[in-house]
Amino acid sequence: MNELGAVGVDHLLIDVREESLALLDNGCLCCALRTDLPEAFARLESLRIAAGRPPFRRVLIELSGRADPGPVLMSLLGDPTLAMRCRLDGVVVTVDAGHAGLQALRYPEFARQLALADRVVLTKTDLVEPREARHTRRLARALNPRAPVLDRRSLPARAARLFGLGLAGSAAGPDALGWLRVPPAQALPRHGSALQTIALELSPDADWERLHACLLALLTLQGERILRVKGVLRLRDHPQAVAIHAVHHQLHAPVELPLAARVPATSTLVFITEGLSGEELRAVFGGWGLLPLPAATQ
Numbered sequence: 001m002n003e004l005g006a007v008g009v010d011h012l013l014i015d016v017r018e019e020s021l022a023l024l025d026n027g028c029l030c031c032a033l034r035t036d037l038p039e040a041f042a043r044l045e046s047l048r049i050a051a052g053r054p055p056f057r058r059v060l061i062e063l064s065g066r067a068d069p070g071p072v073l074m075s076l077l078g079d080p081t082l083a084m085r086c087r088l089d090g091v092v093v094t095v096d097a098g099h100a101g102l103q104a105l106r107y108p109e110f111a112r113q114l115a116l117a118d119r120v121v122l123t124k125t126d127l128v129e130p131r132e133a134r135h136t137r138r139l140a141r142a143l144n145p146r147a148p149v150l151d152r153r154s155l156p157a158r159a160a161r162l163f164g165l166g167l168a169g170s171a172a173g174p175d176a177l178g179w180l181r182v183p184p185a186q187a188l189p190r191h192g193s194a195l196q197t198i199a200l201e202l203s204p205d206a207d208w209e210r211l212h213a214c215l216l217a218l219l220t221l222q223g224e225r226i227l228r229v230k231g232v233l234r235l236r237d238h239p240q241a242v243a244i245h246a247v248h249h250q251l252h253a254p255v256e257l258p259l260a261a262r263v264p265a266t267s268t269l270v271f272i273t274e275g276l277s278g279e280e281l282r283a284v285f286g287g288w289g290l291l292p293l294p295a296a297t298q
Helices: 036-051 069-078 080-085 100-106 108-115 130-143 152-162 176-180 208-225 278-287
Strands: 092-096 119-123 149-151 195-201 226-233 242-247 268-274
Touching: 036 069, 036 080, 069 080, 069 108, 069 226, 069 242, 092 100, 092 108, 100 108, 100 130, 108 130, 108 195, 108 226, 108 268, 119 130, 119 152, 130 149, 149 152, 176 226, 195 278, 208 226, 208 242, 208 278
Parallel strands: 092 119, 119 149
Antiparallel strands: 195 268, 226 242, 226 268
């Protein structure tokens, strides 16, 4: 649990065993030293072993309301110690139905949190008029058309929808199509925050060496404007599809998918960007020869 204030309070409101909670109270986690998260995991593991409890099945990282999830995701994906202990499942963002409009105007973190969400949960819908709740839902979908929006009041019966959000966590087997959740062109957001969801279909003869070099160059030069990348790739001379994931400047190692996984027929990359247009991305990938050639005209 991460708290922005100098005095931690929220952890006192949660009824849990001491060995299952670590309080990170030295500032917003996205701004704090990158050692905080690995140290918290190590501390929890030591407490668990001392208490004789079985290994944790799931760890929930609750950030402060002003946090940018991007640097935290980078820590999870880029730290080799954490990579050995856990795998990223997904990002769940809660939205206050009574204050979302004001927060969207005042805090840039509001849009960035929603852009990175795999699930959005509306809270306090029972305290506002139905029209205001519908407006908040539309706002969330405008910023992230690919993430399902749930009402907190429905969660007791639908809590399972908050887990198994990534390729590694699905009990029914890897579903790359659902993981990518590529929106149709007409659903792409046109919001003043400059956030965009951009889907690219790659050339069928793309090879990993060239694609890897292109992605590394792009993330190095434009990583600040790239919030997140998801991709499922069918590579030349490779029988199994692979999934890739990147946040800002950090590209995670590709994950080989089972032959039975539901995957797109073509290599697909989904970018969530801020101030980086689809035309700019297509120019980069086209320059590396990674996009399909236009059909020849008669």
